[in-house]
Amino acid sequence: MFQSTYHRAGSVAEARALLDGAEEAKILAGGQTLLPTMKQGLAAPSDLVDLRGIAALRGVTVDGGSVTIGAMTTHAEVAAHDGLARLCPALAALAGGIGDPAVRHMGTIGGSVANNDPAADYPAALLALDAVVVTDAREIPAEEYFAGLFTTALDEGEIVTSVRFTAPGRAAYAKFPNPASRYAMVGVFVAKTGDDVRVAVTGAGEDGVFRHEGLEAALAADFSPAAVDGVEISGEGLMSDIHGGVDYRAQLIAVMAKRAVAAA
Numbered sequence: 618m619f620q621s622t623y624h625r626a627g628s629v630a631e632a633r634a635l636l637d638g639a640e641e642a643k644i645l646a647g648g649q650t651l652l653p654t655m656k657q658g659l660a661a662p663s664d665l666v667d668l669r670g671i672a673a674l675r676g677v678t679v680d681g682g683s684v685t686i687g688a689m690t691t692h693a694e695v696a697a698h699d700g701l702a703r704l705c706p707a708l709a710a711l712a713g714g715i716g717d718p719a720v721r722h723m724g725t726i727g728g729s730v731a732n733n734d735p736a737a738d739y740p741a742a743l744l745a746l747d748a749v750v751v752t753d754a755r756e757i758p759a760e761e762y763f764a765g766l767f768t769t770a771l772d773e774g775e776i777v778t779s780v781r782f783t784a785p786g787r788a789a790y791a792k793f794p795n796p797a798s799r800y801a802m803v804g805v806f807v808a809k810t811g812d813d814v815r816v817a818v819t820g821a822g823e824d825g826v827f828r829h830e831g832l833e834a835a836l837a838a839d840f841s842p843a844a845v846d847g848v849e850i851s852g853e854g855l856m857s858d859i860h861g862g863v864d865y866r867a868q869l870i871a872v873m874a875k876r877a878v879a880a881a
């Protein structure tokens with residue numbers, strides 16, 4: 618039976634000092650992933666540093682076309698933000714489709730991107746929106762941030778403080794949710810700004826979230842659902858598990874991409 622010492626940090630600096638001073642500390646955000654992991658005995662941190670008391674890490678700021686979302690903003694808060702719903706409805710809708718109400722009211726965007734579950738929704742959005750992950754030490758482009766299954770560019774003890782992006786001209790997210798967990802079997806986020814189209818896929822990659830260059834090129838030439846038909850979706854690098862094989866996931870990528878383009 619292990620023991621973990623609980624700390625409630627009042628500021629990012631205090632959280633960082635607590636993390637640096639502990640033997641093997643973990644940040645606690647919404648606890649939706651960390652606490653079940655601890656209950657299963659898969660994590661046994663000496664200390665838990667809770668960020669929920671840090672008001673500066675919470676909230677959505679819309680400034681012209683720029684959006685900043687504090688790391689401790691819950692999925693429910695992202696889904697319900699009026700300014701975001703007007704500027705980037707795709708992201709608000711994505712947040713509203715995460716898990717169930719309990720998960721959405723506790724889970725946070727910072728916890729989600731720090732965890733980088735290969736079937737999580739936000740990583741697809743951040744990659745397609747060319748977002749920046751802001752930490753207490755630096756700013757990391759999404760392209761460099763997501764580094765494989767449950768792996769990110771974060772250093773030990775580095776705290777995600779917000780994510781930031783410029784709203785695209787048009788965007789949409791389509792996911793085929795696992796009926797049990799609501800995590801993405803496959804989720805495709807499409808963002809178009811001017812002639813530039815970015816397409817990011819979650820739930821399907823053996824190495825986690827990825828951009829699909831074939832879809833991006835086809836949609837840059839013709840931004841229509843029909844354009845997806847001309848793209849070969851290779852099964853190479855796709856995951857196969859009890860929920861679905863490689864061919865099934867490849868097919869789902871095409872279908873979700875079409876739905877996203879139609880919705881955008």
Ligand SMILES: Cc1cc2nc3c(=O)[nH]c(=O)nc-3n(C[C@H](O)[C@H](O)[C@H](O)COP(=O)(O)OP(=O)(O)OC[C@H]3O[C@@H](n4cnc5c(N)ncnc54)[C@H](O)[C@@H]3O)c2cc1C
Nearest residue numbers: 646647648649650651716724725727728731737738777799
């Ligand atoms: C039943 C269920 C269904 C779910 N369905 C979905 C779904 O459909 N789609 C989806 O995307 N997600 C889903 N999730 C995941 C959920 O949305 C949370 O995003 C996720 O659990 C992590 O967020 P959290 O705030 O709970 O983080 P926590 O569980 O508190 O922390 C997760 C990890 O991130 C670290 N961490 C947390 N915050 C920070 C930070 N600011 N800086 C650095 N490290 C940090 C923690 O130390 C820990 O290692 C589901 C979860 C459950 C339990």
